[in-house]
Amino acid sequence: MQNEPQLTWPTSDLSRIPYAVYCDPTIYEEEQDRIFRGPTWNYLALDAELPKKGDFLSTKVGETPVLVCRDNDNSLHAFVNRCMHRGMLLCRERQGNSPNFICPYHQWTYDLKGQLRAVPFPKGVNGEGGLPKDFDRKNIHLHELKIESYKGVIFGTFSNKSEPLLDYLGPEVIYEIDRLFHKPVHILGYQRQRIFGNWKLYNDNVRDPNHGGLLHMFHATFGLYRLSQKGGAKLDARGRHNITWNALGTDDEKTTEEGYEGTKNVYNAKFHLKDMSMLQNRTEHDDDVTLVILSVFPNVVFQQISNSLCTRQIRTDSNNRMELYWTYFGYADDDEDMTRHRLDQANLVGPGGLISMEDGEAVELVQTAVQREQDKHATVEIGGKGKIKTQKSLVTEVPIRGFYSYYCELMGFPVGSDATAK
Ligand SMILES: [Fe+2]
CATH class of the missing domain: 3.90.380.10 (Naphthalene 1,2-dioxygenase Alpha Subunit; Chain A, domain 1)
Incomplete structure (x- = not known):
């Protein structure tokens, strides 16, 4: 349960806007969850920015860094731009073309569907170190947003409660x-x-x-x-x-x-x-x-x-x-x-x-x-x-x-x- 943020809107027709709504950091924090990660559709990019397979760009939904890319089957994906390992910003470039995303921190590699494909030194060295036996890279996938496009305009949402995009618009x-x-x-x-x-x-x-x-x-x-x-x-x-x-x-x-x-x-x-x-x-x-x-x-x-x-x-x-x-x-x-x-x-x-x-x-x-x-x-x-x-x-x-x-x-x-x- 979220706490209800406190703010007084004195008129039911919204003809008064409390200035605290622009200033209060706790309201801003709440907005990230209730609005940008809530049941809204957020503009991400234009299709024309990603014409080729492997094209990607960095964008944001509110404050969350998001990565948008075109997969080898031409489908579009959007992920939180965060490595699933230790939270590093996975992609630092603003835009580019690449067959995969390699985290600069520890070189974990993801394909264009956001699936983890490779981790360096998985078995350690000389039988020491490396990943535990029950580590299965198939279980590791970038945090994916739901996306929908209309007329080449790409929108994304974090929420499974969002209306269909066209109803929202x-x-x-x-x-x-x-x-x-x-x-x-x-x-x-x-x-x-x-x-x-x-x-x-x-x-x-x-x-x-x-x-x-x-x-x-x-x-x-x-x-x-x-x-x-x-x-x-x-x-x-x-x-x-x-x-x-x-x-x-x-x-x-x-x-x-x-x-x-x-x-x-x-x-x-x-x-x-x-x-x-x-x-x-x-x-x-x-x-x-x-x-x-x-x-x-x-x-x-x-x-x-x-x-x-x-x-x-x-x-x-x-x-x-x-x-x-x-x-x-x-x-x-x-x-x-x-x-x-x-x-x-x-x-x-x-x-x-x-x-x-x-x-x-x-x-x-x-x-x-x-x-x-x-x-x-x-x-x-x-x-x-x-x-x-x-x-x-x-x-x-x-x-x-x-x-x-x-x-x-x-x-x-x-x-x-x-x-x-x-
Ligand atoms: Fe203006």
Whole structure:
């Protein structure tokens, strides 16, 4: 039996978030079991990263290091990246190709199915030392995660209580994955971003369409994303995943000028780029949607900002430190010019991105400001209180409440007690 962690959520609609949830190390410890090793599906990698037999990569589920590989029969496997002997990190490389995994510590060798194949000096030397007679290497297998792929996106779970992957994702998310992965992709590269903030603050950030047009001057000023544009936030039936979307060029001047009045540091119509080519949207879909930020609980964001495509994986380090792992991709049939365009637009995001740099900074500044205010609460009322549902405007933060409704369910936090918000 797990102990119920103690935390007060004063309103049943999750319109108050206790700051302790971002700061308390005991809550973070509990999250590793109840969320990352609980009945959730965690993004692991893209199929396109492992095209050949023997390809492998290192990833993480929450804080647990995980190894993903393609076996000789083309099947995919995911294991805890830990030797069964004495707990050594089995594989230290980020990515590669190998017929087996050999632990650097004592050279125990595992095949691509995670089965122990060899131990050096099994019979010792001259009849002395070595393994006991009843040691059977057939009984030693790496700790394997259950995995399922959809449209080349690989998810894993530690729990045998997880719903089937497609039920977990739901039709709204599946629609977006179908749209983004409508043809084979190829990997363009990676970036890694260390953020000194709690992993949930990043989940809040990507479920907050409102900030996108208010924090990011590049977005608002150059029109890639403004609150005055057509857009919204679609939620799945349980509110745990979110799809923020917009269509550039749909705002009229009057609404924009009125809405952004007095915000010269966000929207400044006098600013122009000498070379506008980076802002170009080359239409790739039968709709007018030019930005989709799809956030799947608990650890991944799929991004389409015009022609810039990537996954952002959330990896936790501690209660106040996380890493974002960015995997940039294009389509396998892109020509050189399109690849160049996607790489230009990749500068919008990532650790030094014209837009995303501000998100990392915002997460860190929230963490700093709330650390000694753990008995206080964030107020989440933009977009309305009460029922958590799909939003037809970008001026909303309702998806954050959706995230915490599922989070509290998994963590066993009672919500809506009669405690008063401070
Ligand atoms: Fe942002």
